Amino acid sequence: MKAIVKPRPMPGLEFAEVSIPEPGQGEVLVKVRAAALCGTDIHIEEWSLWAQNANLKMPLIIGHECSGEVVALGTGVLGIEIGDHVASETHIPCGHCLQCQIGEQHICANLKIFGVHTDGCFAEYAVIPAICARKIPKNIPFQVGAVLEPLGTAFRTAAECNVYGKPVVVLGCGPIGLFAVGAAAMMGASKVIGIDISDFRLSGAKAMGATHVLDSSSDDVVKAVLDLTDGYGADSIIEASGHVGAIKTAFRYLRKGGRFGMIGLPTKPIELELGSDIVFKEAKVFGIHGRKMFETWRGMEEALASGKLNIAPVLTHEIPLESYAEGIKLAKSGQANKVILVP
Numbered sequence: 648m649k650a651i652v653k654p655r656p657m658p659g660l661e662f663a664e665v666s667i668p669e670p671g672q673g674e675v676l677v678k679v680r681a682a683a684l685c686g687t688d689i690h691i692e693e694w695s696l697w698a699q700n701a702n703l704k705m706p707l708i709i710g711h712e713c714s715g716e717v718v719a720l721g722t723g724v725l726g727i728e729i730g731d732h733v734a735s736e737t738h739i740p741c742g743h744c745l746q747c748q749i750g751e752q753h754i755c756a757n758l759k760i761f762g763v764h765t766d767g768c769f770a771e772y773a774v775i776p777a778i779c780a781r782k783i784p785k786n787i788p789f790q791v792g793a794v795l796e797p798l799g800t801a802f803r804t805a806a807e808c809n810v811y812g813k814p815v816v817v818l819g820c821g822p823i824g825l826f827a828v829g830a831a832a833m834m835g836a837s838k839v840i841g842i843d844i845s846d847f848r849l850s851g852a853k854a855m856g857a858t859h860v861l862d863s864s865s866d867d868v869v870k871a872v873l874d875l876t877d878g879y880g881a882d883s884i885i886e887a888s889g890h891v892g893a894i895k896t897a898f899r900y901l902r903k904g905g906r907f908g909m910i911g912l913p914t915k916p917i918e919l920e921l922g923s924d925i926v927f928k929e930a931k932v933f934g935i936h937g938r939k940m941f942e943t944w945r946g947m948e949e950a951l952a953s954g955k956l957n958i959a960p961v962l963t964h965e966i967p968l969e970s971y972a973e974g975i976k977l978a979k980s981g982q983a984n985k986v987i988l989v990p
């Protein structure tokens with residue numbers, strides 16, 4: 648089968664012919680119908696510092712966001728049948744650590760990531776642990792199924808930010824931020840204020856339901872958010888930029904008692920005034936590492952299948968798997984949101 652492979656620990660990827668894998672115990676074989684490029688894949692391609700420290704097993708078939716059709720079952724798989732449509736949950740839990748025992752599998756102590764620590768889905772077929780092969784309704788198109796993983800991160804953050812009836816800021820309008828805009832709007836936020844420095848991304852935010860957009864390279868975002876919130880600040884901030892300066896500034900327009908959900912990954916430490924930024928403000932600051940398994944999945948599937956959440960504006964490009972290099976170029980250009988690869 649065709650596959651995109653990271654052959655060795657240096658920059659670059661290769662398009663290769665490899666044999667179709669066989670599902671082992673507790674695994675399913677999926678015919679990949681759509682896969683999505685993510686920042687992680689670009690880190691692996693560039694061989695960034697993150698990738699160098701990610702404990703990759705090479706040669707590695709990369710890619711972790713996908714959906715497809717189950718074509719074979721390993722032994723001991725229950726609840727999934729051949730022909731089912733599935734999407735990949737990328738957090739592979741061990742099943743026996745403390746977090747796994749208390750319903751927090753997504754932050755398992757021995758967490759492995761599909762497509763990073765195991766062969767992934769930029770291929771015609773992929774073996775997925777059955778626990779990570781999430782059965783999805785057949786009326787959800789494969790292109791949408793391929794982005795449920797990043798969508799779930801945004802969807803859960805909006806849910807845990809309790810956005811209903813309140814003004815919310817989404818900081819950073821890349822694909823995850825755009826998904827967060829859509830989720831917050833659907834969940835009934837009174838105002839969704841998207842902040843970015845790219846016109847392309849800000850127009851995406853409007854298409855996803857932002858009521859206001861701010862360009863932080865030219866607008867005074869602190870003043871603008873305070874003006875939009877009667878001087879109190881936003882009830883919630885969904886952080887999807889990973890930008891140190893933007894994050895520090897955001898504490899100035901977070902309402903007292905507000906919630907700050909963190910998704911973005913800054914490349915260096917951030918200095919905060921714990922007193923004014925968090926303690927006196929009673930700010931609730933929390934990290935989100937992916938989706939709750941499987942509460943988040945159920946929520947977004949219901950939202951998508953009912954038509955209440957439409958993510959079409961985020962799916963800007965669809966290209967053949969062979970053209971992955973062009974896809975990476977597109978993703979880096981800032982003129983694409985989600986790039987879908989079709990094997």
Ligand code: ZN
Pocket residue numbers: 740741742743744745746747752755756757758
């Ligand atoms: Zn575990």
